Amino acid sequence: MSVLVTGGLGYIGSHTCVELMNSGAEVVVVDNLYNCKKSSYDRIKALVGKDFKFYECDIRDAEGMSEIFEKESIDSVIHFAGLKAVGESVEKPLEYFDNNVNGTLVLLDVMRKHGCKKIVFSSSATVYGMNNVSPLTEDMEVGGVTNPYGRTKYMIECILKDLYVSDNAWSICLLRYFNPIGAHKSGTMGEDPNGIPNNLMPYITQVAIKKREFLNVWGDDYDTPDGTGVRDYIHVVDLALGHLKAVEKVEGENGLFIYNLGTGTGYSVLDVVKAFEKASGQEIPYKIGPRRAGDIATCYSEPSKALNELGWKAERGIEEMCEDSWRWQSQNPNGYPD
Numbered sequence: 001m002s003v004l005v006t007g008g009l010g011y012i013g014s015h016t017c018v019e020l021m022n023s024g025a026e027v028v029v030v031d032n033l034y035n036c037k038k039s040s041y042d043r044i045k046a047l048v049g050k051d052f053k054f055y056e057c058d059i060r061d062a063e064g065m066s067e068i069f070e071k072e073s074i075d076s077v078i079h080f081a082g083l084k085a086v087g088e089s090v091e092k093p094l095e096y097f098d099n100n101v102n103g104t105l106v107l108l109d110v111m112r113k114h115g116c117k118k119i120v121f122s123s124s125a126t127v128y129g130m131n132n133v134s135p136l137t138e139d140m141e142v143g144g145v146t147n148p149y150g151r152t153k154y155m156i157e158c159i160l161k162d163l164y165v166s167d168n169a170w171s172i173c174l175l176r177y178f179n180p181i182g183a184h185k186s187g188t189m190g191e192d193p194n195g196i197p198n199n200l201m202p203y204i205t206q207v208a209i210k211k212r213e214f215l216n217v218w219g220d221d222y223d224t225p226d227g228t229g230v231r232d233y234i235h236v237v238d239l240a241l242g243h244l245k246a247v248e249k250v251e252g253e254n255g256l257f258i259y260n261l262g263t264g265t266g267y268s269v270l271d272v273v274k275a276f277e278k279a280s281g282q283e284i285p286y287k288i289g290p291r292r293a294g295d296i297a298t299c300y301s302e303p304s305k306a307l308n309e310l311g312w313k314a315e316r317g318i319e320e321m322c323e324d325s326w327r328w329q330s331q332n333p334n335g336y337p338d
Ligand code: NAD
Pocket: 006, 007, 008, 009, 010, 011, 012, 013, 030, 031, 032, 033, 034, 035, 036, 057, 058, 059, 060, 079, 080, 081, 082, 083, 084, 099, 103, 122, 123, 124, 125, 177, 178, 179, 180
């Protein structure tokens, strides 16, 4: 089995490439290096102990992508490539629609021209919007999204659903991720955000290594047990393993499949701070700030559909997520080398 992984040198893509190759699959990576370092390739290679193909190419480059499909024999695609910063998407909507939506259209057209009709897509819990009540199930109405990033995910889901209706020789799996954190056990791969982290765990780890003075907790007046936001954090390796099951699914049968990838358990911001302090032995000073625009109180999954249909379940708990995030950050205070 040969899998083309777009965005395969990024945070989730790199962990997925390791698990794919460990399971015996051939991997071909396409990444334009916009949000990753080339050294991520070397780290993946060192972990799996073998070479794999990497093309520095933008998924919007139809000619470049066609050449890759001509050179390689690709059975299926896992499509991670995209821009993902919610705040930035409000500032730069055109860039987000172009990269995420247009990029996906170019990719799908190239796939169709080369007779490759199996794709696993990185969607997000953000498509459930502000109005659904957790636990979130796959059959809930989606689309009440409040920012351009979320809208790109929703639009791509719509495009993929319409594509399947038009031609059911396609096999399409939409994976709705909850909040991926953690890192590879080796401490050699992890999340390496540019600039000031937007997301909770990379911010906490940067406070722990004293790069930042304290954590801003965005609001403590939500209707949650301690007033801070509750999310469904999932270990990135569990998420990666979910992709192996999803690829098997699209390889095995045609259809349009949708799965939540989460643990089904919600933790508050302060729960995560406490778990991290315990796992790392580092104190995390924090200050309570105002609510962050666009945030909701609670978001966690009902993960049983993925268990019933894919035989996949998240196995790693919050302690392990914190230990692994800390190992990565403390061993790589400046992230991946240039
Ligand atoms: P990431 O930024 O670490 O990885 C994305 C990779 O795609 C990067 O290496 C980047 O260089 C590459 N890329 C971006 N645009 C490209 C283009 N036009 N052509 C080729 N390569 C391109 O992000 P991640 O956290 O690994 O997320 C992967 C996917 O999962 C994204 O689509 C993201 O929206 C989605 N997702 C992420 C989260 C999360 O919290 N991390 C949650 C839900 C969904």
